Amino acid sequence: MSDAPTKEMDRSALDPEVEKALKALDLDPARPLIISDADEVLLQFVAGLELYLDRQGLWLDLQSFALSGNIKEKVTNKPVPIERTPDLLADFFVSEAGKLEAVEHAASALKTLSGRAQIIILTNIPFAQRDARAESLARQGMDYPVIANKGLKGAAVHYLAKQTSGPTFFLDDLPHNIRSVAEAHEPSRRLHFIADKRLAKLLPPSEHSHFHSSHWPDAQTFIEEELSTSGF
Ligand SMILES: [Mg+2]
Structure with missing residues (x-):
């Protein structure tokens, strides 16, 4: 993914x-x-990403095989803008690349x-x-x-x-x-x-x-x- x-x-x-x-x-x-x-x-990957997103106040709505459009804010349940996905993923890899189980x-x-x-x-x-x-x-x-x-x-x-x-x-x-x-x-x-x-x-x-x-x-x-x- x-x-x-x-x-x-x-x-x-x-x-x-x-x-x-x-x-x-x-x-x-x-x-x-x-x-x-x-x-x-x-x-x-996904399990690790979910832990990371949770710490950002976000969650992954696994309604389709895609990240863009499926990352949502926990409080409002609104999808984060698709343009933010690459930055979120880049930050995820920096902080979690060495930690995935x-x-x-x-x-x-x-x-x-x-x-x-x-x-x-x-x-x-x-x-x-x-x-x-x-x-x-x-x-x-x-x-x-x-x-x-x-x-x-x-x-x-x-x-x-x-x-x-x-x-x-x-x-x-x-x-x-x-x-x-x-x-x-x-x-x-x-x-x-x-x-x-x-x-x-x-x-x-x-x-x-x-x-x-x-x-x-x-x-x-x-x-x-x-x-x-x-x-x-
Ligand atoms: Mg893969």
Whole structure:
């Protein structure tokens, strides 16, 4: 949840800062790749956002899968102006990027999967909060390379996938990222994962995904079976 596609984002373009971080990764070309989003996949984004909003006298009305228009004042119940959403989110990331709690079973699933694949966390967090996020994930048992991405994720996934010969898995809660990855790297296996069950109910599974879940043990099984099918 958290980011929305904007017109100026070119699907095929890789942000220079993102490219620099991707280049610095030490990938094993022979091992499969699992590329996972963080917010609402590995970390409880909405639950953390609700705690933050509560402290600002606001609440999130989960009537649709969007933040803009659904953040409301507690006293008046009026939506805060849509133009304020980016500032609220920016402040949320500054104050909470290092504090979000892990999604249940995410760390143990990734730990098991890391025996058969290399794991990269690709998260649309501001560059300034990348380290806080990486430390928070490591503290909660998810010590994997963290790349702060900007915009749609297809270009970054394509960049990583072309350096490896094994299968590439991609997990995200946002349909526009899953579509972007489908377009940029069609052979990827795409999991539409939305940890918060209230949110998951608001959105149909992405037509560009191969699997849909809110439960990490099920996602782990799907990936393990796919790895076995591919001979890994
Ligand atoms: Mg997300």
